[in-house]
Structure formats: C-alpha cells, structure tokens
Amino acid sequence: MARVYNFSAGPACLPEPVLKKAASELVEYPNAGMSVMEMSHRSKAFEAIINKAEALLRELMRIPANYQVLFLQGGASLQFSMIPMNLFSKSKKADFVHTGEWTKKAIPESKRYGAVNILASSEDKKHSYIPRLDKSTFTPDADFFYICSNNTIEGTRYPVYPDTGSVPLVADMSSHILSEVMDVSKFGVIFAGAQKNIGPAGVTVVIIRDNLVGKALDITPTMMNYATHVKDKSLFNTPPTYSIYMAMLVFEWLKDLGGIPAMEGINKTKANLLYDFLDASAMFKSPVPREFRSLMNIPFVSGNEELDKKFIAEAGKQGLVQLSGHRSVGGMRASIYNSMPVEGVQKLVDFMKKYEMENK
Ligand SMILES: Cc1ncc(COP(=O)(O)O)c(C=O)c1O
Numbered sequence: 001m002a003r004v005y006n007f008s009a010g011p012a013c014l015p016e017p018v019l020k021k022a023a024s025e026l027v028e029y030p031n032a033g034m035s036v037m038e039m040s041h042r043s044k045a046f047e048a049i050i051n052k053a054e055a056l057l058r059e060l061m062r063i064p065a066n067y068q069v070l071f072l073q074g075g076a077s078l079q080f081s082m083i084p085m086n087l088f089s090k091s092k093k094a095d096f097v098h099t100g101e102w103t104k105k106a107i108p109e110s111k112r113y114g115a116v117n118i119l120a121s122s123e124d125k126k127h128s129y130i131p132r133l134d135k136s137t138f139t140p141d142a143d144f145f146y147i148c149s150n151n152t153i154e155g156t157r158y159p160v161y162p163d164t165g166s167v168p169l170v171a172d173m174s175s176h177i178l179s180e181v182m183d184v185s186k187f188g189v190i191f192a193g194a195q196k197n198i199g200p201a202g203v204t205v206v207i208i209r210d211n212l213v214g215k216a217l218d219i220t221p222t223m224m225n226y227a228t229h230v231k232d233k234s235l236f237n238t239p240p241t242y243s244i245y246m247a248m249l250v251f252e253w254l255k256d257l258g259g260i261p262a263m264e265g266i267n268k269t270k271a272n273l274l275y276d277f278l279d280a281s282a283m284f285k286s287p288v289p290r291e292f293r294s295l296m297n298i299p300f301v302s303g304n305e306e307l308d309k310k311f312i313a314e315a316g317k318q319g320l321v322q323l324s325g326h327r328s329v330g331g332m333r334a335s336i337y338n339s340m341p342v343e344g345v346q347k348l349v350d351f352m353k354k355y356e357m358e359n360k
Contacts (some may be wrong), residue, residue, distance in 0.1 A: 005344035008322035009152055009297060009335040010175070010249040011195040018249045018339075036245045041238050049245050050234065054249035060260055061177075063184050063207060070206040070226065071234040071244050076102075076193035079204065080109040082143065082224050083170055083189065088114040091141045091216035095119045095167070100127040100151040101328060102172060113217060114143070126329070127154040130292045133162050144168045144188060148202045150176035152196075155299040155333065161186060168212055176296045177205070178254060179338060180264040188212050194243060196296070197338050199250045202243035254338065255315040263338055270336050270345040271295040277349045283307070283356040287331075301331035308332060311355055320348050 006013040029036050032045045039046045054069045061068060083106075084094065084228070092114035096107055098121035110116050117139055120131035138145065145164040150157040151173035161169065168188025177192040184190065189208045193241045195201040208226055216225045228236050252261060275293060278286045286293065302308050308331055312323050327329040335347055 002319065004321045005320040005340070005347060006322050007320065007334040007336065007340070007344075008349070009196070009326070010337075011192070011201050011331065012197075012335060012337050013339045014199070014246070015250065015253045015339045018246070018253050021120065021249055022246060023076070030271060033232050037242050039241060041235060041241050044243055049241075049248055050239070053244055053248035053251060056248065056255060057205070060254060061182065061207070063182055066210045066273070067184060068206075068208050068210060068213060068226075068230045068319065069326065070229045071247075072204045072206055072229060073202070073240055074204060075201075076172060076191060076204055077105065078224070079191040079206065080106040081112075082206075082226065083146070083191075084110040084113040085220040085224055086226050087144045087168065087170070087189070087212060087219060090143055091139075092144045093139050095139050095142050095145045095164075097121075097131060097133065097147050097162075098123060098152040099130060099148055099156060101144070102148045102151065102153070102174070106146065106148070106172065109130045110146070117142070122156075126287070127151065128156065128292075129289055130156055130158050130285045135163065135346065138162075138168075140165075140166060142167045144170045144198075146170045146172075148172040150174075150179075150294050150296060152297050152335070153293045153299075153329060155170055155286075155288050155297045157294040157296075159291050168209065175335075175337075176294065178260060178263065179267050179296055181260050194247060196335070197250075199247035200243050202240035203247060205247075229296060235310055250339075266342065267295045267336075267338065270340065271298065273342070273345050273349055274334060274336070277352060283359070284332075284352060296337055297333060297335050299325055299329065299331055299333040301325075305330070307359060310359075311352075315348070315351055318347075318351055320344075320351055323348075340347070 052312045095117050098118050122131050124128050145167045149171040171187055173190050174192045176198050178197045191206045194203045213230050214227045222228050278284050278300055283302050286300050315323050323332050325333045
C-alpha cells in the first residue's frame, strides 16, 4: 500500500525524509553498533543526540539564553498539573482564557492548588473564536496567565497574544509549535506534546524562563518539579530516548527547509488553499471567523451528517485519511501540520470540489 495523506490531529504524519533517515539508522546508529533504542541514556552517543536536539530547537525558535529547554514525559496533559505546582509561588492566583477542550482539561488541574480566574471564555459560541481581552481586567498579582495558543479541536488560534506585563504568560502550543515565527521572550513557559509538529508521541517539550524554576510547591513530586529536570538536563531518569532522537531528525529537516520563516510561508499557502475553497464552496463551511483561524487544524462541515459521513468514507478510498472531526464536535477536520506537503492539501481540495459537484 502506498503512503496516504494523513490528516490526523495527532499522532500525526511525519516528514517522509525523516522516516527514511530513521529507517536507515534503525538497526545501527552510525559508529554506535546498535540502535538508538538500545543505547544507554548516559552514553556519549545519546548525550550527543539530546544536546543536538536542544541546540537545533534553540536555533529554530531563537530561544533566549535565559530559558531552559526540557524533554519530559507525561504528555502535554501532565503540564496541566506541573504548571500550577511549579508556578503558584506567591499569590497562588492565575488568570485563564477558556477557549476549548484543552483549556477545559487544564483549568481543574490548576484549581487544585490555587485560585483560578476565568478571565474570558468562548463557550457561548462553541469555542469558534478567541475572546477579546481587556487588560484592565487581568489579575495584577497573578502567578501566571494561561492560554492555549492553538485550539486543536476547534481550529482557532490567537491573532495576537495578550500583553500580561510582569505576569508570566504560559502557552499550550502543542498543536502549532514550530509552525510560525513566535517571540519566545513574550512567554514564561511554552509547552507542547511532540506528536504533532515535533516527532512521535512520548516526549513533551517545555521551554521555561530561568526565574520560574525552583519555586515549586512543597508537595510537588520530584519528577514533576522543573528544577529536577533543569539540574539534570532532562536526564534525571530515563527519558524517551527514541522520541528525542526522532525530534532531532525533525528539527534537522526543518532547519534544512529554511527554518520556521520558510515553514510559516508553506503553512500559510496550505491553509489558504483550504480556507479559500471553503469560503467559496456552497457545500462546505468553516465554523471559524477569518481572524481566528488556525493554520494547523481546519474543521469544516457540510451541514448534513449523511454527506459528512459519505465524504469521510470516499476521501479514505482516495488515500485522504483521518478526516473525521473530533468526537466532541463532529463534521470534518483536516490537520495540516508542518509535515503535510502542499500536494496533500491540494489533493484534498480537488477531492472536495469533485465531491461537491457530484453531490449537489
Ligand atoms: C492543545 C493540546 N493540548 C494538550 C493536548 C494533550 O496532549 P497529550 O495527549 O500529549 O497529553 C493536546 C492533544 O491533542 C492538544 O492538542
């Protein structure tokens, strides 16, 4: 069977050259005589891999020197607990913007350890937009301000990030890290599960400003304290070695392609192809207003459940797979992460045009 175009929201498609390189090194990593999977995490060979992964990520995202880069486990979901346990260090207050399923899951975890203020919510319109924020309503002494910068399920992304002044801005960037140029210095913490734009599942990247490390609540387990992992450079215990190696290959691929500015251009081309079609179509629609549209996750509906079902089934036969919307929202969703080539999106749009013609 030929490779399909996989529009999964995650784990998602990986760049084919990366998979091929990994395959060529699978059994014997150069000069190691063994697979990366078999290597000690304390070996020189693995140390070189994790150091290179960090150096490439720092270069790609222009991460300032006063930020730490951590490769952790537990998924992005564990960060929902690690953030409050490590950041509730003074007032034990936090501001949250509620924009969808992933903030819905994060909010109760912070509530266990401090006072959570839901500053704004988009729940009134099924999270199809990002609420406008009024700076005068922000909690001035909050320990952190939390956002999900790209909402994977609802397909929204912040057009501009809130200016939180001296309050650290925390962003769950799981579904769009590395997709466009971002100014890391505007954030206190950025975190992202790997399985969309970084590599296979199993590793979570955390980028954290130095001054936020070392102030965890006393009850914080050792493994959930950022200070533990900063001190031991993500090698306190056995890290997900193979996922980190794959992330390193993805970072290399992205650098060779021209880095994030080049990737952003390609991502905009892909997203415009699909959004322009949706805006012109009489059958398919995007539920998200233009200014809040994600470049990575594009939900769409036909307004008719039968037509949606048939569309997903027929698309699958054309090698366009994983197009069902999230179980909570239905319809369709195309996740077009960095690894999805322009041709994949073009093929999807061509198929949508044909489907619309044939099902008028
Ligand atoms: C924005 C966002 N946050 C958090 C998560 C949860 O990630 P994990 O499954 O790695 O815990 C996801 C997963 O899809 C996500 O899209």
